[in-house]
Amino acid sequence: MPPSKRIRPIGQPTRGKTALNRLRQVDVYIALTRSAYLTGISPLVVDVGYGAQAWTAIEMWERWLSFNPNLRLLGLEIDPERVAAAQPYSQPNVLDFRLGGFNLADVLGGEKATIIRAYNVLRQYDEEAVTDALYKMAQGLTIGGILIEGTSTPSGNIVAFDVYEKMTNGALTHRELVFGTNFRQLVTPLQFQAILPKRLIHHMQDEGPAAFFEAWQHSLRLAKSMGQTGQRQQWQLAAHFLHQRFGYPIDVRRRILRRGYMGIQASLLP
Ligand SMILES: C[S@@+](CC[C@H](N)C(=O)[O-])C[C@H]1O[C@@H](n2cnc3c(N)ncnc32)[C@H](O)[C@@H]1O
Known part of the structure; x- marks a missing residue:
């Protein structure tokens, strides 16, 4: 991926709080249900808004490396200090951290990502910003690629996220709303209401x-x-x-449910 020209990142500065292993459930779910996205010559995954520390971006890459040792990860941050803090972890040609926003296509310079994750990012935006942000990010996604947008509790004990797919006509289609728990706390449906994807939370x-x-x-x-x-x-x-x-329309496969996931294969809102 060639270095990008300086283009103003689209978005706004937000809090950067994160935690080790916070997004483990999200990574495992993608590995369980969509490992095919990780195969190929050297697919690119992009983590938009990795936070004050690059932990969850690096963990995602490491978890998925077992599917493809040539997997590449680009972490994007709108905050230049967070980009600078992540530089010691970069590895030539495979692990890169750059300044960027929802307009990640500008950073990619013509290349497309197979998977884009934007986690605990949109929750700090106004609801009106959601559609634009999703479509902006999708411009950097390959046809058939997936975009994950969601929220978790601070520790990541429970997660809720949307999975979108980019269609051949370039449109973004909502594929699934996923709830996840690691069963470490007593879990009730109402707890998930507080961490719904931004499009639903209000x-x-x-x-x-x-x-x-x-x-x-x-x-x-x-x-x-x-x-x-x-x-x-x-x-x-x-x-x-x-x-x-x-x-x-719940995915009732035992291997999904017993791991603490419940995927609904339709949007709860039109
Ligand atoms: C709460 S942190 C989330 C960190 C990590 N993804 C997690 O879930 O633990 C949100 C981060 O998103 C970054 N951010 C906000 N808007 C952004 C944008 N448009 N593009 C890139 N990063 C953005 C913020 O600078 C912040 O560091």
């Missing part, structure tokens, strides 16, 4: 999201009433109920 009273969370709580109560005492079992059974009784 819409909890809207018909679609409200009905979904009510159905999820009902399903969880049902799972508990059937004698499931372990959180993992309750999580899995509740997902099955959501699917079978309420008709939500």
Whole structure:
């Protein structure tokens, strides 16, 4: 990837708080469900807004290296001091940290990313900025590539994220909303409302999201009433109920649910 000309990054400065292993669940989910994106000659993944420390960007790269030792990672930050702080971790041709914003296509200079992740970034923006930010980022994505946008708790014990795919006509399609837990804390559906992707977080009273969370709580109560005492079992059974009784298009594969993920293959909002 050639060095880019100096182009003003699009976005605004925000808090840079992050934590070691905070995004582990997101990385593992992509490895479990979309490892094909990591194959190829030397695919490029971009982490937009890696924060005050480059930990989660480097961890993502290291986790996915097992799928492809030639995987390249570009970390982008809008804050020049955070870019400077990450430089000691860069490795020629594989691991790079640069100044950049949502207009990452300007930094990539014609190259396209296979996966773009922007995590705990949009939550600090106004809701009105979301669509533009997503479409700006998608300009740096290859056709068929995926864009992950989401939020987590400070430790990353629970996560919620959207997965978008770039279609052949260049449009961005919402593929999945994913909830994840590592079961280290007692988890209730309502806890996820606080970490929903930015497009949803102010819409909890809207018909679609409200009905979904009510159905999820009902399903969880049902799972508990059937004698499931372990959180993992309750999580899995509740997902099955959501699917079978309420008709939500949940990915009910056991290997996904038992790892603490629940992916809904449709948007909860039009
Ligand atoms: C809360 S940190 C998130 C760090 C890490 N992704 C995580 O989830 O732990 C948000 C970071 O996004 C950066 N940021 C905000 N807007 C950005 C933009 N448009 N382009 C690149 N970075 C941005 C901020 O400078 C900040 O360091």
